[in-house]
Amino acid sequence: MTEASRTAKRAALVYNPIKVDADALRASTTRHAQDAGWAEPLFFETTVEDLGDEVAREALDAGVDAVLVAGGDGTVRAVSEAMSGSGVPLTIVPSGTGNLLARNLRLPLDDSDTMVRATFEGETQPIDVGFARLRRGDGETVEHAFVVMGGMGLDAAMIANTSGDLKKKVGWVAYVDGAARSLVKARPFPVMYQVPGHRMHRANVQSVLIANCGSLPAGLELIPEASIADGELDIAIFQPKNPLGWLLVWRRVAWDNSVLRRFRAGREILALRTRDNSIRYTKGTGIDVAASAPQPVQLDGDEFGEATHMAVRIAAGSLLVAVPEGHTSPALAAVRAALAAD
Ligand SMILES: Nc1ncnc2c1ncn2[C@@H]1O[C@H](COP(=O)(O)OP(=O)(O)OP(=O)(O)O)[C@@H](O)[C@H]1O
Incomplete structure (x- = not known):
């Protein structure tokens, strides 16, 4: 050498x-x-x-x-x-x-x-990473990271029900098929959840989704405000009352968030819809979710088995990513602005 x-x-x-x-x-x-x-x-x-x-x-x-x-x-x-x-x-x-x-x-x-x-x-930029500690039904615990989003409940069941073959052929559209099959069996389950600094809540949910960033393929914006570099996780608690409630959720995800938000008139329509509480959004440095029975968990779209308890925390700015010189995105621009202000 x-x-x-x-x-x-x-x-x-x-x-x-x-x-x-x-x-x-x-x-x-x-x-x-x-x-x-x-x-x-x-x-x-x-x-x-x-x-x-x-x-x-x-x-x-x-x-x-x-x-x-x-x-x-x-x-x-x-x-x-x-x-x-x-x-x-x-x-x-x-x-x-x-x-x-x-x-x-x-x-x-x-x-x-x-x-x-x-x-x-290129240049490097720090981004946040989420870590989910899962407690299994038998008491064993494991901890794994996610960079995009993690979830417990229906979103995880939907991924478990998505055929790998179909996904290979049609990509993310396959999840719609998985969702349809999961919906047939979907039953809300009781959870206690708490975001640090806030009081504990009890709710019947179909899914708890924790996002580090908010875009899904095909232009769907699941949690539009989620920023990958703000040191916080964006949390969506899905509480549809019945399978039809899921139509409301999909309307909000696929239509409201992705389409209406782009237009001023659309934003006004969105404001009128806040009485429909099928999705509750919150934000924090983590969340503890305890379910009475084991529920399926997904991290970045992969199944991670079932857990009775999921404790999620954020490791703010813990991952340095390389980007082409001069590259910018809304998320990274926000980080640069915050660093410049310090
Ligand atoms: N050397 C290997 N030989 C066969 N399979 C592998 C090998 N390495 C990884 N895998 C499989 O690849 C899968 C992981 O794939 P990866 O995450 O890269 O793509 P993906 O899950 O299809 O992602 P996307 O949803 O973005 O297409 C796992 O199921 C893993 O078992």
């Missing part, structure tokens, strides 16, 4: 081999690393057993200066979990059907070369 290669910076690429063109991505990472004077990159593949968190920790232990992740939302979630708090920047190379984090950061979705280059020449 030469003196130069010992002191040069090094990147690691973590990728899901069933989701990406591995040869092309490795070649592009090597080429951009060389151009920037960095050492030969390290390459790690995810496996069915390790969705990416273990190899990302291996890369961090090897002392890398940057990590790139290429895969679907599950891979991005797992790698972000390992990288949170490390101070090492993460580049998201969009590769799945959802690309939820990349969409929320308004990153280019079809230009992996630009994202790879951002690792070596």
Whole structure:
């Protein structure tokens, strides 16, 4: 090893081999690393057993200066979990059907070369990461991160009921099919929930959704105010009274939030609808939700089994993401403004 290669910076690429063109991505990472004077990159593949968190920790232990992740939302979630708090920047190379984090950061979705280059020449921005500690029915606890959103109840059941084959064919539209099948069995369940600094509530809910950012594919805005860098989580408590109530929820999610909000007249219509309390929004640095019976949980669109208790906290600004030079998005612009004001 030469003196130069010992002191040069090094990147690691973590990728899901069933989701990406591995040869092309490795070649592009090597080429951009060389151009920037960095050492030969390290390459790690995810496996069915390790969705990416273990190899990302291996890369961090090897002392890398940057990590790139290429895969679907599950891979991005797992790698972000390992990288949170490390101070090492993460580049998201969009590769799945959802690309939820990349969409929320308004990153280019079809230009992996630009994202790879951002690792070596771009800028970094801190974003928040959510952590959900789940207590299982048998008392066991596990903690996992989410970068986009987590939830307990119907939203998780909907994901569990979504066929993988259909998702491959039609992408996120498949969740509508999952939702339809879950709705047939949907029963509200009683929970106690508390946001730090607020009183405890008791409610019959169909779903509790906790968002770090608010955009879903197809232009749906689930929690439009959710910002990925405000140090707070946006929480939606779904309390439809009956299956028809879900039509109201979907109307609000798909129509009100995505369409009406863009127009002033639309915003006036929205204001008139606040009496319909099928969704209650709140905000906080976390939430504790206790259910009387185990309920399904999802994190960033992947099933995480059932839990009786979910304690969610935010690790504010704990993940550094690489963005192309000069890149901005509403969420990142807000962070820059806040940093400039300090
Ligand atoms: N080496 C591998 N061989 C086979 N399957 C793998 C391998 N590595 C990961 N997987 C599988 O890939 C899935 C994770 O995929 P990933 O999150 O990258 O995409 P996705 O869930 O389809 O995301 P999206 O919803 O964005 O398309 C897991 O089911 C995991 O078991």
